[in-house]
Amino acid sequence: MAIAERIKELRIQKKMTQQELATKVGLTYMQIGKYETQKSNPSSEVLQRLAKALDTSTDYLMNGSQDKAASAQLTDKELIRQFKEVEQLDNEDKHLVKTFLDAFITKRHVQKLAH
Structure with missing residues (x-):
């Protein structure tokens, strides 16, 4: 490209x-x-x-x-390293990690709205 x-x-x-x-x-x-x-x-x-x-x-x-x-x-080098490791996982495990991330982010959004 x-x-x-x-x-x-x-x-x-x-x-x-x-x-x-x-x-x-x-x-x-x-x-x-x-x-x-x-x-x-x-x-x-x-x-x-x-x-x-x-x-x-x-x-x-x-x-x-x-x-x-x-x-x-991304400026957090540890996070970059972790994302690279997650990319190597099988699709089922990647889906699980994404689900956890989504749940955590959603929880934070709800907490911000509650305050």
């Missing part, structure tokens, strides 16, 4: 229009369109602003490493 496809994919995942991304980065929507169609490549400065706006790393935008994208979004 090329940098153009990664920019577009992340923008769509974040439910942003080209105009919204352009505004965040300080460009025009036409320039974002050029990046997404490989008609132009962002400068290193613009690449940094795009990475920040898309909550990823410049490494991910340029090279596409999923580990680097996850690491860029």
Whole structure:
């Protein structure tokens, strides 16, 4: 996957229009369109602003490493290590871990609403 496809994919995942991304980065929507169609490549400065706006790393935008994208979004190294271990589990065990996480997060949301 090329940098153009990664920019577009992340923008769509974040439910942003080209105009919204352009505004965040300080460009025009036409320039974002050029990046997404490989008609132009962002400068290193613009690449940094795009990475920040898309909550990823410049490494991910340029090279596409999923580990680097996850690491860029997560700062807790122990949590990253644990997630990598969970990925190695069979589907049944992964489902169990996800169920526990969902239950814990839901409990915290309910507690916040109660206060």
